[in-house]
Amino acid sequence: MDVRPDSRIGRNAMLLALLGNEKLEPVFIKDLRLQGYIYCQGKTGSMETQKVVAAIETAARQNQVIEKDLYRETHALYHAIMEALHGVTRGQVLLGTVLRTVGLSFAVIRGKPYSSEEEGEWVAVALYGTIGAPVKGSEHEAIGLGINHI
Amino acid sequence: MDVRPDSRIGRNAMLLALLGNEKLEPVFIKDLRLQGYIYCQGKTGSMETQKVVAAIETAARQNQVIEKDLYRETHALYHAIMEALHGVTRGQVLLGTVLRTVGLSFAVIRGKPYSSEEEGEWVAVALYGTIGAPVKGSEHEAIGLGINHI
Amino acid sequence: MDVRPDSRIGRNAMLLALLGNEKLEPVFIKDLRLQGYIYCQGKTGSMETQKVVAAIETAARQNQVIEKDLYRETHALYHAIMEALHGVTRGQVLLGTVLRTVGLSFAVIRGKPYSSEEEGEWVAVALYGTIGAPVKGSEHEAIGLGINHI
Amino acid sequence: MDVRPDSRIGRNAMLLALLGNEKLEPVFIKDLRLQGYIYCQGKTGSMETQKVVAAIETAARQNQVIEKDLYRETHALYHAIMEALHGVTRGQVLLGTVLRTVGLSFAVIRGKPYSSEEEGEWVAVALYGTIGAPVKGSEHEAIGLGINHI
Amino acid sequence: MDVRPDSRIGRNAMLLALLGNEKLEPVFIKDLRLQGYIYCQGKTGSMETQKVVAAIETAARQNQVIEKDLYRETHALYHAIMEALHGVTRGQVLLGTVLRTVGLSFAVIRGKPYSSEEEGEWVAVALYGTIGAPVKGSEHEAIGLGINHI
Amino acid sequence: MDVRPDSRIGRNAMLLALLGNEKLEPVFIKDLRLQGYIYCQGKTGSMETQKVVAAIETAARQNQVIEKDLYRETHALYHAIMEALHGVTRGQVLLGTVLRTVGLSFAVIRGKPYSSEEEGEWVAVALYGTIGAPVKGSEHEAIGLGINHI
Numbered sequence: 001m002d003v004r005p006d007s008r009i010g011r012n013a014m015l016l017a018l019l020g021n022e023k024l025e026p027v028f029i030k031d032l033r034l035q036g037y038i039y040c041q042g043k044t045g046s047m048e049t050q051k052v053v054a055a056i057e058t059a060a061r062q063n064q065v066i067e068k069d070l071y072r073e074t075h076a077l078y079h080a081i082m083e084a085l086h087g088v089t090r091g092q093v094l095l096g097t098v099l100r101t102v103g104l105s106f107a108v109i110r111g112k113p114y115s116s117e118e119e120g121e122w123v124a125v126a127l128y129g130t131i132g133a134p135v136k137g138s139e140h141e142a143i144g145l146g147i148n149h150i
Numbered sequence: 151m152d153v154r155p156d157s158r159i160g161r162n163a164m165l166l167a168l169l170g171n172e173k174l175e176p177v178f179i180k181d182l183r184l185q186g187y188i189y190c191q192g193k194t195g196s197m198e199t200q201k202v203v204a205a206i207e208t209a210a211r212q213n214q215v216i217e218k219d220l221y222r223e224t225h226a227l228y229h230a231i232m233e234a235l236h237g238v239t240r241g242q243v244l245l246g247t248v249l250r251t252v253g254l255s256f257a258v259i260r261g262k263p264y265s266s267e268e269e270g271e272w273v274a275v276a277l278y279g280t281i282g283a284p285v286k287g288s289e290h291e292a293i294g295l296g297i298n299h300i
Numbered sequence: 301m302d303v304r305p306d307s308r309i310g311r312n313a314m315l316l317a318l319l320g321n322e323k324l325e326p327v328f329i330k331d332l333r334l335q336g337y338i339y340c341q342g343k344t345g346s347m348e349t350q351k352v353v354a355a356i357e358t359a360a361r362q363n364q365v366i367e368k369d370l371y372r373e374t375h376a377l378y379h380a381i382m383e384a385l386h387g388v389t390r391g392q393v394l395l396g397t398v399l400r401t402v403g404l405s406f407a408v409i410r411g412k413p414y415s416s417e418e419e420g421e422w423v424a425v426a427l428y429g430t431i432g433a434p435v436k437g438s439e440h441e442a443i444g445l446g447i448n449h450i
Numbered sequence: 451m452d453v454r455p456d457s458r459i460g461r462n463a464m465l466l467a468l469l470g471n472e473k474l475e476p477v478f479i480k481d482l483r484l485q486g487y488i489y490c491q492g493k494t495g496s497m498e499t500q501k502v503v504a505a506i507e508t509a510a511r512q513n514q515v516i517e518k519d520l521y522r523e524t525h526a527l528y529h530a531i532m533e534a535l536h537g538v539t540r541g542q543v544l545l546g547t548v549l550r551t552v553g554l555s556f557a558v559i560r561g562k563p564y565s566s567e568e569e570g571e572w573v574a575v576a577l578y579g580t581i582g583a584p585v586k587g588s589e590h591e592a593i594g595l596g597i598n599h600i
Numbered sequence: 601m602d603v604r605p606d607s608r609i610g611r612n613a614m615l616l617a618l619l620g621n622e623k624l625e626p627v628f629i630k631d632l633r634l635q636g637y638i639y640c641q642g643k644t645g646s647m648e649t650q651k652v653v654a655a656i657e658t659a660a661r662q663n664q665v666i667e668k669d670l671y672r673e674t675h676a677l678y679h680a681i682m683e684a685l686h687g688v689t690r691g692q693v694l695l696g697t698v699l700r701t702v703g704l705s706f707a708v709i710r711g712k713p714y715s716s717e718e719e720g721e722w723v724a725v726a727l728y729g730t731i732g733a734p735v736k737g738s739e740h741e742a743i744g745l746g747i748n749h750i
Numbered sequence: 751m752d753v754r755p756d757s758r759i760g761r762n763a764m765l766l767a768l769l770g771n772e773k774l775e776p777v778f779i780k781d782l783r784l785q786g787y788i789y790c791q792g793k794t795g796s797m798e799t800q801k802v803v804a805a806i807e808t809a810a811r812q813n814q815v816i817e818k819d820l821y822r823e824t825h826a827l828y829h830a831i832m833e834a835l836h837g838v839t840r841g842q843v844l845l846g847t848v849l850r851t852v853g854l855s856f857a858v859i860r861g862k863p864y865s866s867e868e869e870g871e872w873v874a875v876a877l878y879g880t881i882g883a884p885v886k887g888s889e890h891e892a893i894g895l896g897i898n899h900i
């Protein structure tokens with residue numbers, strides 16, 4: 001299947017999160033970079049929402065997807081993460097507080113999804129994994145995507 | 151890239167919504183059916199949330215993904231749609247009421263995602279598209295996934 | 301069964317909404333009045349949330365449960381109605397906007413539920429009925445209770 | 451007063467929670483069982499939402515209202531509990547986080563509320579009690595009902 | 601600038617929170633008291649929502665803005681605080697749970713904002729400060745106002 | 751009282767909305783401009799949330815506070831408006847749908863609130879007015895502030 005990255009930053013991010021490194025052919029990653037995207041991937045699992053937020057923020061900073069010394073970039077990323085968590089949690093952005101846990105793969109991509117140069121850079125946060133009771137197997141899949149200008 | 155459907159019903163649904171019919175190789179669809187999934191796909195765009203809900207429900211009924219004369223199936227699907235809309239709307243399940251519109255591809259899949267036969271059938275609703283101002287181009291991508299036992 | 305009103309204003313309101321006039325023995329109503337409660341009951345069904353709110357407000361005013369010329373009483377009732385609607389809608393206080401409708405019995409009770417005279421008057425709004433698709437039978441029960449000082 | 455259980459599973463659950471074992475005549479319980487319902491009752495009080503969820507889940511499993519080894523039943527119950535908690539909390543499903551606590555009676559009923567056999571089994575979770583500041587007496591009543599197909 | 605308190609209780613409260621004691625001329629405070637308002641001011645900072653709620657409640661009680669032995673007054677204040685926190689948190693009334701913290705100035709005012717004596721007393725809670733990551737400088741301003749009859 | 755604009759963009763916006771043109775001394779406006787802020791002010795009243803959003807967006811575009819041909823600026827403003835509306839509506843971003851209406855003064859300010867030049871431009875949307883039943887006088891004050899990087 002010809003699954004290639006294109007200008008759709010959210011789709012690219014979700015493919016990264018859904019397919020993971022193991023499934024993605026090198027050509028996907030190469031294409032992504034050729035188009036000027038920078039990105040990072042990771043995994044995080046917790047009953048504490050703040051740990052999920054922290055894991056994504058830390059990965060994005062350590063991989064230079066966002067500039068850690070600029071608050072405006074942290075702010076852009078934070079709201080994108082919150083929006084992605086709405087998709088995962090579907091109503092109340094709560095995990096352990098309502099007795100559930102997540103195991104998530106994430107991808108954070110930064111780039112220029114619009115053809116006009118003036119639209120500048122945007123960030124997409126994609127989450128894919130499971131949500132459920134803190135009991136192995138008592139869970140179903142969950143997905144979230146957050147997008148913000150940066 | 152070896153993008154094949156597997157037991158992960160949500161991932162399958164999201165790939166259908168993300169990649170669309172044009173990108174999906176026949177082998178993906180064949181594999182999906184071989185694994186016992188039934189599904190439908192469609193597109194819907196509106197400023198009215200209820201029209202989005204209705205478009206997905208109608209497609210799922212007309213394609214026999216859910217049994218239209220059973221309320222329990224309608225109920226399962228309705229909640230899966232609502233959960234998917236949380237991902238798309240990220241906070242308030244509102245479109246025109248807050249001056250925004252969506253253009254979405256959707257997929258509804260039904261099948262048995264768990265290895266134990268007793269876990270029975272589940273439904274996944276995946277949404278992928280754009281959300282934004284009612285002005286062409288003033289929009290970004292949005293994604294939602296809802297999963298329910300049926 | 302010895303179902304009698306007591307100082308629990310919310311329980312009294314919910315029993316009125318659940319059991320309706322037909323089931324309630326005259327002694328229940330008499331007891332309710334002897335304890336100083338004033339109340340009204342009614343039914344409302346709509347896909348428009350604002351019509352449900354209006355029906356309850358109108359009944360409460362016409363039956364002198366609240367004083368229509370005092371904003372503070374309208375305010376107390378309005379928030380109690382909104383809280384009750386949270387129980388009925390469970391997440392988004394929306395009906396037709398998300399393609400669902402309600403058929404509700406309601407009760408509004410006013411009185412003094414606390415033993416200390418200084419705690420003054422409170423109002424309870426109880427809702428009981430069905431919520432679901434705008435198709436007969438495609439619905440399940442829903443309940444809400446809102447309580448406020450007046 | 452002739453308060454009898456009938457096909458309305460939510461009303462039955464709420465009567466159990468509202469009236470408790472002490473008020474319910476044996477004929478109510480007998481009638482409930484004759485109609486094929488299985489149920490459990492309990493009490494729980496906490497500032498931690500997850501403890502309320504856990505108490506209801508544990509009671510439902512220990513009383514065989516749901517099958518503890520089937521995730522689909524846990525999933526059905528979990529969402530019914532969450533929906534019931536929306537009625538109790540009315541906006542944010544939070545207790546101690548926003549400095550409030552609950553003392554709740556609960557009932558979980560399982561049965562067939564629809565006349566068509568194909569509609570199958572459903573579960574209703576009813577909550578009745580008080581919510582308020584962590585100070586005795588600084589509280590008012592709260593109610594919630596969640597219903598799901600199982 | 602002629603910034604004087606008037607019958608608008610919310611505006612008065614917000615000016616107190618925004619301008620603080622240091623900026624407010626004695627004539628503002630004098631005018632406020634002449635118009636029959638009682639009030640308190642304070643500061644609170646925390647990652648725990650319940651500590652913010654507690655700080656405001658404690659200040660209001662210790663300064664006799666509300667009567668600590670009357671639940672109806674605690675209830676009125678609590679809901680006003682919750683409403684103000686909605687403005688500060690904008691979606692989910694959560695702080696540390698979603699990895700953010702606040703530093704807030706608050707004002708609680710009690711008085712009669714309506715010309716009709718029968719409308720009685722109301723309370724306004726105003727919050728002004730910053731919200732952001734638990735890192736100095738990684739924050740922006742936030743504001744909230746809650747108003748309730750008392 | 752020495753009410754002067756400073757680097758606090760949200761405070762400046764809220765003072766504009768609270769005090770209005772009539773109360774603000776020319777020196778306030780002059781100072782605001784000297785500090786590099788551009789802003790607009792206006793009034794809007796409606797039972798329809800989308801009309802409130804549209805009124806603010808239109809004013810911001812017509813007064814060149816945001817560049818109307820850049821989606822990233824529209825996006826920044828839209829989210830700031832939504833956040834401000836959370837403060838005004840306190841739970842559900844709904845007006846007429848839940849039978850209430852608003853009359854609001856608004857201010858939109860754009861500028862550089864952080865000392866580091868690299869933090870760039872931000873936008874603040876402040877709302878102040880009344881919310882209540884669609885009956886003159888049956889209303890109380892409401893406030894909202896939204897802030898975003900632009």
Ligand SMILES: [Mg+2]
Pocket residue numbers: 147148290825829
């Ligand atoms: Mg957006």
Ligand SMILES: [Mg+2]
Pocket residue numbers: 140297298525529
């Ligand atoms: Mg679920």
Ligand SMILES: [Mg+2]
Pocket residue numbers: 447448590675679
């Ligand atoms: Mg309350």
Ligand SMILES: [Mg+2]
Pocket residue numbers: 225229440597598
């Ligand atoms: Mg339902």
Ligand SMILES: [Mg+2]
Pocket residue numbers: 375379747748890
């Ligand atoms: Mg109010």
Ligand SMILES: [Mg+2]
Pocket residue numbers: 075079740897898
């Ligand atoms: Mg922010």
